[in-house]
Amino acid sequence: MIRRLAVIGVGLIGGSLARALRAANAVEEVIGCGRAPANLARARELGVIDRFTQDPAAAAADADMVFIAVPLGAMRDIFATIAPRLAPEAVVTDGGSVKGSVVADAVSVVGRAPPWLVPGHPIAGTEHSGVEASFAELYRGRRVILTPLSETDNTALERVTQMWECCGAEVTTMSVAHHDEILAATSHLPHMLAFGLVDTLSRMHEHEDIFRYAAGGFRDFTRIASSNPVMWRDICLANREALSAMLARFSVEMTDLAESIRRADAERLLSIFERAKQARDQQVERARSA
Amino acid sequence: MIRRLAVIGVGLIGGSLARALRAANAVEEVIGCGRAPANLARARELGVIDRFTQDPAAAAADADMVFIAVPLGAMRDIFATIAPRLAPEAVVTDGGSVKGSVVADAVSVVGRAPPWLVPGHPIAGTEHSGVEASFAELYRGRRVILTPLSETDNTALERVTQMWECCGAEVTTMSVAHHDEILAATSHLPHMLAFGLVDTLSRMHEHEDIFRYAAGGFRDFTRIASSNPVMWRDICLANREALSAMLARFSVEMTDLAESIRRADAERLLSIFERAKQARDQQVERARSA
Numbered sequence: 001m002i003r004r005l006a007v008i009g010v011g012l013i014g015g016s017l018a019r020a021l022r023a024a025n026a027v028e029e030v031i032g033c034g035r036a037p038a039n040l041a042r043a044r045e046l047g048v049i050d051r052f053t054q055d056p057a058a059a060a061a062d063a064d065m066v067f068i069a070v071p072l073g074a075m076r077d078i079f080a081t082i083a084p085r086l087a088p089e090a091v092v093t094d095g096g097s098v099k100g101s102v103v104a105d106a107v108s109v110v111g112r113a114p115p116w117l118v119p120g121h122p123i124a125g126t127e128h129s130g131v132e133a134s135f136a137e138l139y140r141g142r143r144v145i146l147t148p149l150s151e152t153d154n155t156a157l158e159r160v161t162q163m164w165e166c167c168g169a170e171v172t173t174m175s176v177a178h179h180d181e182i183l184a185a186t187s188h189l190p191h192m193l194a195f196g197l198v199d200t201l202s203r204m205h206e207h208e209d210i211f212r213y214a215a216g217g218f219r220d221f222t223r224i225a226s227s228n229p230v231m232w233r234d235i236c237l238a239n240r241e242a243l244s245a246m247l248a249r250f251s252v253e254m255t256d257l258a259e260s261i262r263r264a265d266a267e268r269l270l271s272i273f274e275r276a277k278q279a280r281d282q283q284v285e286r287a288r289s290a
Numbered sequence: 291m292i293r294r295l296a297v298i299g300v301g302l303i304g305g306s307l308a309r310a311l312r313a314a315n316a317v318e319e320v321i322g323c324g325r326a327p328a329n330l331a332r333a334r335e336l337g338v339i340d341r342f343t344q345d346p347a348a349a350a351a352d353a354d355m356v357f358i359a360v361p362l363g364a365m366r367d368i369f370a371t372i373a374p375r376l377a378p379e380a381v382v383t384d385g386g387s388v389k390g391s392v393v394a395d396a397v398s399v400v401g402r403a404p405p406w407l408v409p410g411h412p413i414a415g416t417e418h419s420g421v422e423a424s425f426a427e428l429y430r431g432r433r434v435i436l437t438p439l440s441e442t443d444n445t446a447l448e449r450v451t452q453m454w455e456c457c458g459a460e461v462t463t464m465s466v467a468h469h470d471e472i473l474a475a476t477s478h479l480p481h482m483l484a485f486g487l488v489d490t491l492s493r494m495h496e497h498e499d500i501f502r503y504a505a506g507g508f509r510d511f512t513r514i515a516s517s518n519p520v521m522w523r524d525i526c527l528a529n530r531e532a533l534s535a536m537l538a539r540f541s542v543e544m545t546d547l548a549e550s551i552r553r554a555d556a557e558r559l560l561s562i563f564e565r566a567k568q569a570r571d572q573q574v575e576r577a578r579s580a
């Protein structure tokens with residue numbers, strides 16, 4: 001049971017955690033923190049938080065659990081503000097989409113990897129932002145990756161694991177670097193493709209006609225291009241290296257594909273498409289039977 | 291009212307047309323044609339067709355409407371087989387995803403653009419194939435693009451338009467070249483990205499882990515990579531020029547994006563993502579209010 005939860009950044013991710021813990025009766029009091037009082041007042045109105053402050057240090061003081069769910073570019077300042085004010089038993093975790101940058105931010109502020117920090121990332125989300133988009137079921141049946149360091153306190157790790165399990169999530173741990181590589185492949189690269197595709201089309205002369213004749217498949221494919229631009233700018237900057245490596249890999253693949261089309265290499269095209277279909281179908285099959 | 295409809299290629303597209311016309315009571319008899327008797331027997335069992343033959347000429351003879359829905363690479367042989375056997379009042383149309391190649395195939399067989407041919411393309415589909423995947427509602431509320439030539443008979447165009455309207459579709463006409471460019475942008479390029487992405491990931495060392503940690507967004511994004519490889523090979527070959535041009539455009543965009551990430555150009559990244567999000571949100575808004 002969490003006595004006092006501080007949610008710094010009461011948007012989709014932070015708001016959904018608060019809702020889920022409340023629904024599970026796993027938290028006594030929730031303090032929200034953000035920049036815009038209007039958003040926070042709305043969060044209180046929706047019953048997501050009990051009270052709020054615009055000062056992260058005030059929110060964190062006397063909390064036994066602090067959850068940071070702001071865009072990655074805002075993490076460092078939050079650490080700098082809250083670190084000196086944390087209660088001795090306080091545990092801090094976050095929902096940031098990149099883990100290397102969050103750890104680096106904490107280290108740069110505290111001077112070493114803090115034992116109270118459990119870096120985390122729920123593999124769940126939608127293309128919508130803000131507390132209005134949050135819902136208690138977001139994490140049910142989804143994975144949460146925690147990337148504890150050797151310095152991380154075991155009890156802290158245990159408490160964060162339990163918190164996510166209360167939300168119906170399945171918790172796994174892995175290294176920071178592995179997390180950032182895997183996410184570059186499965187999430188960050190696809191978002192770049194969706195943003196890049198829609199931007200390419202929107203800058204074409206015939207873009208009105210193009211969007212008019214787009215079918216349902218196009219809307220699904222580009223859904224993630226409706227995601228929050230600030231959040232994605234920060235993810236790109238935070239996971240620069242792994243994402244650049246993935247973009248380079250993908251570019252090699254696309255050059256090969258474009259070359260095969262140009263020289264009408266029917267066999268090569270068929271083998272690429274068959275391999276991809278097989279991998280995708282297998283993945284769906286596994287997800288179904290899991 | 292269609293007296294006898296010949297459907298050559300009783301799969302997702304051909305089967306769904308037959309089902310929709312039957313549901314609308316707009317056809318008296320449906321003859322199916324394909325290569326595998328088992329598929330055709332299944333189509334009859336499902337009530338999609340009344341009888342079948344493996345000979346396209348036999349299917350087309352005495353039909354007043356012929357619908358060709360085979361992969362693009364098979365179109366030319368079908369034209370060669372049926373052209374000499376068509377009834378004088380017969381109209382032929384197709385569902386192929388590229389129109390330039392279909393017209394070229396017909397011209398190469400007949401010696402000129404045949405007045406009885408109305409090239410067409412329903413902007414509807416799923417990632418599944420075969421008659422089992424077909425359903426009567428596939429075309430309801432969707433667009434069908436017809437690309438008549440100056441040689442196309444006006445009555446033929448009118449009859450094909452009515453046929454699609456019976457299925458609940460909205461019919462528009464445009465030039466062959468415009469169709470192939472627009473579809474390269476909204477459908478063929480996105481399919482290349484989805485196939486290319488899944489193939490890139492499946493060839494990575496950690497592919498098991500990668501697919502395991504893929505979230506719902508990834509599954510939506512890659513849904514179209516489960517599409518029929520033969521059909522997509524044929525689309526690539528048939529729309530080589532327009533698709534190559536789109537791939538080149540997209541590659542310029544991605545090089546810019548990758549460069550912006552590499553040099554941590556926060557402003558440029560934000561402006562690309564904002565432009566894309568705005569275009570996508572607008573498109574969804576328009577589709578909703580249409």
Ligand SMILES: NC(=O)c1ccc[n+]([C@@H]2O[C@H](COP(=O)([O-])OP(=O)(O)OC[C@H]3O[C@@H](n4cnc5c(N)ncnc54)[C@H](OP(=O)(O)O)[C@@H]3O)[C@@H](O)[C@H]2O)c1
Nearest residue numbers: 009010011012013034035036069070074096097125129130
């Ligand atoms: N969306 C997803 O699919 C997803 C999935 C997994 C992880 N994540 C990660 O979760 C985090 C939050 O994403 P989200 O989707 O929940 O975004 P969101 O809905 O936009 O919420 C972010 C919240 O942070 C607040 N905020 C922004 N800048 C702040 C600052 N400098 N100081 C204090 N509060 C600030 C915002 O409120 P004010 O504007 O009022 O300050 C807002 O309530 C990000 O790190 C993201 O990478 C997102």
Ligand SMILES: NC(=O)c1ccc[n+]([C@@H]2O[C@H](COP(=O)([O-])OP(=O)(O)OC[C@H]3O[C@@H](n4cnc5c(N)ncnc54)[C@H](OP(=O)(O)O)[C@@H]3O)[C@@H](O)[C@H]2O)c1
Nearest residue numbers: 299300301302303324325326359360364386387415419420
């Ligand atoms: N799927 C989509 O989303 C979509 C959307 C719009 C347009 N299209 C176009 O519609 C056409 C059909 O696609 P589909 O999705 O309906 O494919 P499908 O479900 O695989 O059906 C194709 C049918 O054609 C038959 N066939 C294949 N090769 C043939 C040949 N050489 N001679 C005679 N029959 C042959 C197949 O049966 P047998 O194997 O028994 O011969 C099968 O029943 C393609 O040109 C495609 O570009 C597809």
